[in-house]
Amino acid sequence: MFDPPVTTVGTIIDTPKAKIYRVALPNGKEIVGHVPKALIHLHESLREGVRVNLELTPYDFEKGRISGLAED
Template sequence: MFDPPVTTTGTIIRSPKPNIYFVSLPNGKEIIGHIPKALQHLHADLEAGVKVTLELTPFDFEKGRISGLAEAE
């Protein structure tokens, strides 16, 4: 059975390697986020302090896929 991903927002803290980012979630937890190849064009926009949307699997909340930039509030 397929479980849909958990979608949330977070703020990029730092990037130790290209395409790998440490992201702070609203609850204070820090996870590792990565960009899929289809969104490589976002790499230039991602820097510390930028808010992003993330997809997490329901089984592992330590890593997430960056699915885009979060909309401004």
């Protein structure tokens, strides 16, 4: 059975490597975020302080997929 992803909003706090982002969640936890190939155009917009939508698997809350820019 497929479990749907957990969605949340986070703020980019750092870019330690190209195309890899450290993201702070609202609860204070920091995770590693990445952008899927289908949304490669987002890399130009992602920088420190930008709020993003995230999808996390229910089995691993250490990594997340950046699914777009968050609306304020």
